[in-house]
Amino acid sequence: MSDAESIRYRKQGSSEVSSSHHENPKGRIYIIGAGFAGQTLAREIERKGIFGNVASYLDDNNEIIGSHIDAIPVFGPVNDIIPMLEPRGDDMAIIAMPSVSRDRIREIFLQLKRQQFSTIKILPDMEQIIEGTAHLVQTREIDPQDLLLRKPVQIGLKESISYLRGKRVLITGAGGSIGSELSRQLLHGGASRLYLFGHGENSIYEIDRELRLLQQEGVGEKATIVPVIGELQDPDYMDFIIPRLKPDVVFHAAAYKHVPMMEHNPVMAVKNNLFGTAHLLNALKSQSGARLVLISTDKVVEPTSIYGASKRLAEELVLSRGEESRNNDIMVVRFGNVLGSRGSIVPLFKKQILTGGPVTITHPEMRRFFMTIPEAASLVLKAGGVGTGGTLYTLEMGEPVMIRDLAEQMIRFYGFEPDKDITFEFIGARPGEKLEERLHDDGETSELTEFPGIQRVSARENRVDVEALMTELQPLCYRSREFPEQYRNRRLLRSIMRKYLPSLKEYPDEPEF
Structure with a gap:
């Protein structure tokens, strides 16, 4: 693609971006990420035909910006295109970028919020998504935990x-x-x-x-x-x-x-x-x-x-x-x-x-x-x-x-x-x-x-004799004929446990039952 074509796809007007692909009365869906996960979602949405239509992909990959994937246009870069979008009430954005950092997800989310998308969904940050089994049912509305703290350890x-x-x-x-x-x-x-x-x-x-x-x-x-x-x-x-x-x-x-x-x-x-x-x-x-x-x-x-x-x-x-x-x-x-x-x-x-x-x-x-x-x-x-x-x-x-x-x-x-x-x-x-x-x-x-x-x-140096402790606690948790008065005695329970675990907090005014 020539430089002129690249600029056209990066900078084209918001009306063209917002009306891309065929119209559907159920609303337009913008998929952020045109990789395998995003494409899998788009095909499922198109096949079912009940959630709306995929208006376009948004992606940062210069090699696919300006192309079409299964007749769906790819616009980008993401940071340039989102401010051009003019979402209507039923429009939805799905972030399908399970391998990017939390900082990047946060940046994209805040941009979408500024454009007043009422529904912003995300694919969960799980390794099976990266391994290529993304499904629409796995998407969910974005949550604070998707943006907080460090990026999780990924395993296969x-x-x-x-x-x-x-x-x-x-x-x-x-x-x-x-x-x-x-x-x-x-x-x-x-x-x-x-x-x-x-x-x-x-x-x-x-x-x-x-x-x-x-x-x-x-x-x-x-x-x-x-x-x-x-x-x-x-x-x-x-x-x-x-x-x-x-x-x-x-x-x-x-x-x-x-x-x-x-x-x-x-x-x-x-x-x-x-x-x-x-x-x-x-x-x-x-x-x-x-x-x-x-x-x-x-x-x-x-x-x-x-x-x-x-x-x-x-x-x-x-x-x-x-x-x-x-x-x-x-x-x-x-x-x-x-x-x-x-x-x-x-x-x-x-x-x-x-x-x-x-x-x-x-x-x-x-x-x-x-x-x-x-x-x-x-x-x-x-x-x-x-x-x-x-x-x-x-x-x-x-x-x-x-x-x-x-x-x-x-x-x-x-x-x-x-x-x-x-x-x-x-x-x-x-x-x-x-x-x-x-x-x-x-x-x-x-x-x-x-x-x-x-x-x-490593193994603890000072192990608790749990079997002995359980013998003492048994009549407190399960009624016994031998010690019926101990059944459910919470003050006695704490006293017994503190013999084994002295860090356990003591309450002088704790009731007996």
Whole structure:
């Protein structure tokens, strides 16, 4: 293409750009990115014919600017063309550039917002998209987590989860934030069965329906999806169901995890997070060769909260069982907060911003590790395939982030100015919270593995005798004839746990029940 032609395609009038391709009363769709992912989306949109028409591609590649791909024109560069667009009410922009940086995505998004696009969608930043399986059903409206923090570690997902091909895979807590994302990504692994296990029927119904829709739209590979409503806290049920499901691999994501809520319900936190894990491990003994990956949290490091303490004990239990087991590979993967999880600060900040504020922050110095849910899930799946029994792994989280900085970025995402349009209110740390979390305690050291984003942690020097502790806690969580007066005694529970984990916070006025 000549220089004159290149300039014409770069600088042509907004009316020509906006009216490109054939008209459709449902609105025009502009696809930012004319690569494989963008082209796959365009073909699907054109084939279905019910979402609108693809008006044009926008791209920065000089070699294709000015050309047509399947009769759809390619305009560019992106920064020159977006200001020329004049979107109507039903017009949509889809950012189909899964391999570019977050800074570039943010730049494009802000340009589209300035042009007053009412709908801006994005392909998720997941490796299976880069590997060429983009589908319209995978697009979603752009969210603050798409623009915040560092670019996630990318892994070859299909290759990483090839160990699951033909396997029966059980995901506990499949309706939760991490469990549901594990389930989505597992569609690409060629598993024979995906067991979606949880005790909340609504959340299991939602992920079951979503996975079936994804399969219907051609996402991933065929797998039989089996929803299982069950209770980890019931040992008889677990002993019954596991031999019938016969899972080859278990991703144990189920947990009660809201820190302040569990401070008020400590017996249930221990019963679910510790005893539930024990029941799963006991039942899994019947499945020779099965692998289990416990999803853990940075709150286990010198835990001050009941949630952190219950997960620390679950870690200890899994690691000790993993060291002892000759038939099963049992391991732990620990990481920090994930953006956008249910009950996390991102959805809370969004609600507060969209209602005019104030944005509530517990403490001006509060900071946390963060990563996206898809990144955490993909690294967990990778670790599950390369990890060895009795080993603790942590995910590379980058540097901890100031919560106020996160809030300020979100306020700007929604078009407001911090401290001017939206104010802050500091409300004080909640029960069980620390100002800063760590991924390792003083008795642990980590080392790099050959797999990016995954570190191996050395065994702790001072291990807790979890089996002895569970014997003491048993009558508090399960009514016994011998000690009926101890049942659900939360003050006694905390006292017993503090003997093993002295960092656990003590409340002098804690009620007995």
